[in-house]
Amino acid sequence: MKLASVAFVLFWSSGFVGAELGTGFAAADTLLTWRYAIVALVLWIVVGVRRRPVPRGAPARQALLGTLSQVLYLGGVVGGVALGVPAGTAALIAALQPLVVAMAAGPVLGERTSLRQRLGLGLGLVGVALVVAGDIGPGTAPIWAFLLPVGATLALSAGTLLERRLSPPETPLVSMALQATTAAVLFTAVTALFGDLRPPAEPGFWGAVAWVVVLSSFGGYGTYLLVLRRSGATRVSTLLYLTPPTTMLWAFLMFGEVPGVPAVPGILLCAAGVWLVLGAKSVGGAGHDGCHGSTDCARQLLPRHPGLVPGRLRGAHGRPGGRVERRAGGAERAGRGADRVG
Numbered sequence: 361m362k363l364a365s366v367a368f369v370l371f372w373s374s375g376f377v378g379a380e381l382g383t384g385f386a387a388a389d390t391l392l393t394w395r396y397a398i399v400a401l402v403l404w405i406v407v408g409v410r411r412r413p414v415p416r417g418a419p420a421r422q423a424l425l426g427t428l429s430q431v432l433y434l435g436g437v438v439g440g441v442a443l444g445v446p447a448g449t450a451a452l453i454a455a456l457q458p459l460v461v462a463m464a465a466g467p468v469l470g471e472r473t474s475l476r477q478r479l480g481l482g483l484g485l486v487g488v489a490l491v492v493a494g495d496i497g498p499g500t501a502p503i504w505a506f507l508l509p510v511g512a513t514l515a516l517s518a519g520t521l522l523e524r525r526l527s528p529p530e531t532p533l534v535s536m537a538l539q540a541t542t543a544a545v546l547f548t549a550v551t552a553l554f555g556d557l558r559p560p561a562e563p564g565f566w567g568a569v570a571w572v573v574v575l576s577s578f579g580g581y582g583t584y585l586l587v588l589r590r591s592g593a594t595r596v597s598t599l600l601y602l603t604p605p606t607t608m609l610w611a612f613l614m615f616g617e618v619p620g621v622p623a624v625p626g627i628l629l630c631a632a633g634v635w636l637v638l639g640a641k642s643v644g645g646a647g648h649d650g651c652h653g654s655t656d657c658a659r660q661l662l663p664r665h666p667g668l669v670p671g672r673l674r675g676a677h678g679r680p681g682g683r684v685e686r687r688a689g690g691a692e693r694a695g696r697g698a699d700r701v702g
Contacts, residue, residue: 368587369599371579373606376437376447376454378576380615382568383442386560389551392438394559394569396430396544399577403537410533418530419538425526426539428519431546436512444501445509446617448608449491452630453509455601459484459633460517480636487629494620532585601634 382391407414437450459481492506528535551557559565588596605627611617 364583364586364590365599367579368583368596369602369606371575371583372600373451373603373610375434375572375576375580376441376451376603376607377610377614378568378572379438379441379450380447380611381571382565383438385562385565385568387551387555388435388438388442389547389555390557390559391565391568391572392434393544393547393551393557395572395577396540396547398569398573400537400540400544402573402578403533403540407533407537412531412534414534414538415528415530418528418534421526421528422530422535422538423542425519425523425528425535426542427546428515428522430539430543432515433512433519434543435547436508436510436515440501440505440508440512443505443508445505446495446608446619447611447615448604448617448619448623449495449506450509451607452491452604452627453488453506454513454516455604456484456488456630456633457513457516457520458600460513461520464517464521476636480633482633483636484630484633487626487631487633490622490626490629491620494622494626536581601631604630 379388379391382395385391433454437454441447441450462477463481495501495506496503530538548557559569584596587599608617608619608623612619
């Protein structure tokens with residue numbers, strides 16, 4: 361699984377690099393419109409070939425989840441990068457999503473958080489503040505532009521919590537197809553009203569679209585699912601925090617972006633914060649099983665981003681009473697009551 365882990369980090373980082381690459385040729389809304397139009401078309405072809413059913417109520421559920429986890433999330437990230445936020449900084453802010461969910465799980469899901477978890481969130485925020493402070497200066501993005509990836513992370517966190525409460529029965533493939541369709545429709549509408557639907561004539565634009573479709577959408581989410589199923593949620597959550605330095609290196613090689621001096625201590629503080637949150641044990645509130653150890657915490661806090669948590673795992677941690685058993689070799693499978701999703 362080492363090769364799959366390396367591929368996941370590279371593919372996931374490619375989304376932030378692709379945002380900077382694509383917005384060099386077109387506005388963020390134009391890039392996202394064409395990206396999701398192609399992704400949705402390909403996914404529906406696959407759904408048709410595999411004859412996956414669309415459960416009743418799925419379009420409405422996934423439209424809401426897609427608005428949060430796709431439209432607002434990627435709209436904020438790509439929009440921020442288009443305004444000059446460094447790709448590595450955007451990746452670092454987005455990588456704090458599990459910490460945000462950990463804190464929001466208390467008031468939203470009735471789960472109490474520990475002092476260790478709150479300390480971890482504080483360290484993560486200080487780390488991000490250090491990196492952002494190093495990026496602010498003459499000729500850089502305006503300060504308010506950094507709020508776009510922050511808002512994107514909050515939207516993705518809201519989508520994660522909502523998906524956890526709903527525990528939708530549709531398969532990951534159908535979920536992704538519906539969410540991509542929602543994103544395609546909304547981005548097309550916004551671009552038609554306020555932007556330009558016509559793609560640029562430069563071949564570089566279509567190269568950027570191919571980049572984000574093949575590498576970021578299918579490569580990123582495909583390897584995410586592969587590593588999650590074979591190695592577990594804790595490993596995925598750990599790998600997510602390798603994407604900011606990877607993105608920074610990639611952006612330096614491709615665009616000559618040099619991270620600010622506070623970037624290294626900022627990343628280290630974020631890593632310490634993640635370790636504190638994912639390594640802590642929280643006590644569940646009434647009607648909840650709580651979070652026992654790093655594996656349970658990682659499984660609960662990972663983004664369902666976007667509908668790609670395997671059905672068995674989602675069933676296991678999405679409802680009280682679901683359990684996860686370990687096979688020989690460390691693979692995970694859900695126990696009874698968790699098999700209703702294919």
